[in-house]
Amino acid sequence: MAETQLITAHTAEIGETHFALRTGTTPPHAPTATIPLAVRGAHPTQARRAIVIIHGRRRDAPFYADLAAAAFCDDAADVIVIAPQFLTAADIAHHQLAANSLHWSETGWMQGDFAEPDPAHGDRPISSFAALDDLIDTLADPTQYPALEHIIIAGHSGGGQLVQRFAILSNTSRPVRFVVANPSSYTWFGSDRPHSDPANTHPTRWKYGLDARPAYGAPLDDAALEQRYIARDVHYLLGMLDCDPHHAMLDRSPAAMSQGANRLARGRNFWANLRQRHGAALRHHYLEIPNIAHEPAKLFADPAAKPIFWPGA
Numbered sequence: 001m002a003e004t005q006l007i008t009a010h011t012a013e014i015g016e017t018h019f020a021l022r023t024g025t026t027p028p029h030a031p032t033a034t035i036p037l038a039v040r041g042a043h044p045t046q047a048r049r050a051i052v053i054i055h056g057r058r059r060d061a062p063f064y065a066d067l068a069a070a071a072f073c074d075d076a077a078d079v080i081v082i083a084p085q086f087l088t089a090a091d092i093a094h095h096q097l098a099a100n101s102l103h104w105s106e107t108g109w110m111q112g113d114f115a116e117p118d119p120a121h122g123d124r125p126i127s128s129f130a131a132l133d134d135l136i137d138t139l140a141d142p143t144q145y146p147a148l149e150h151i152i153i154a155g156h157s158g159g160g161q162l163v164q165r166f167a168i169l170s171n172t173s174r175p176v177r178f179v180v181a182n183p184s185s186y187t188w189f190g191s192d193r194p195h196s197d198p199a200n201t202h203p204t205r206w207k208y209g210l211d212a213r214p215a216y217g218a219p220l221d222d223a224a225l226e227q228r229y230i231a232r233d234v235h236y237l238l239g240m241l242d243c244d245p246h247h248a249m250l251d252r253s254p255a256a257m258s259q260g261a262n263r264l265a266r267g268r269n270f271w272a273n274l275r276q277r278h279g280a281a282l283r284h285h286y287l288e289i290p291n292i293a294h295e296p297a298k299l300f301a302d303p304a305a306k307p308i309f310w311p312g313a
Helices: 061-072 089-095 128-139 158-169 222-230 263-281 296-301 303-309
Strands: 017-020 034-041 049-054 079-084 114-118 122-127 150-156 176-181 233-239 285-289
Touching: 017 128, 034 061, 049 061, 049 128, 049 158, 061 079, 061 296, 079 128, 089 114, 122 128, 128 150, 128 158, 150 158, 150 296, 158 176, 158 222, 176 296, 176 303, 222 263, 233 263, 233 296, 233 303, 263 285, 285 303, 296 303
Parallel strands: 049 079, 049 150, 150 176, 176 233, 233 285
Antiparallel strands: 017 034, 034 079, 114 122
């Protein structure tokens, strides 16, 4: 069984600015590829801390920018929130966006797929992960963000899936903190899973494992990717009530079910597996917050979550 498709084909709102990507190739004289951004909080020249917040399956970047701003900007004038938006072809058509606007399949952006081709420009060999790399490099540019000290990449639900997989495959050398919140599944290392299913013939295929991962993640072998990942600054944030095995947007494919019956169980199982594999070498942190289900606004605004977002807090 594949992941559930959304009933609504297009997202309701589009981010108010457009980010021109440095990466990728385009035909001669073609416009630079762009993705929308929803931006809140401090001016770039005054921002000391940046939260790049990744939307969920509904691709509702303005909503996520607003909830992150409410959680972090009201009490801190030096925080900028940036929500990149990974659109689909239906979004482009419905909002009549320019032909140079990138788009992905409904779930492809979560796993680092290339943007889909469009009639005007043909293939777009630009991974959603490469787009994030470009955004991180822009934030680290002192001519644009002269006061910036900390970069946090955070995602909830589908966005949490992207952040966890991006933390595995990204080649960025920037000091970034990754916050993975309530994802429907994880990319595991190795072949062990807590639940076996005869129908699950590909439990280790990307995006559930490292086999057949996208070209973006090709340079390092499996062992090197795992060692780099466990050394990174990764935090897992789960709502203890996000345990509905029948949630409408829960991935119930055989590969996902092999990780656990619901999001909370999958998070606990993944964390236990990492600790078993790496022990004291694991730099990551794991936090469950009570009385919160699949609710990003409540999860990020909870006082217990605040220290996760700021190095040294």
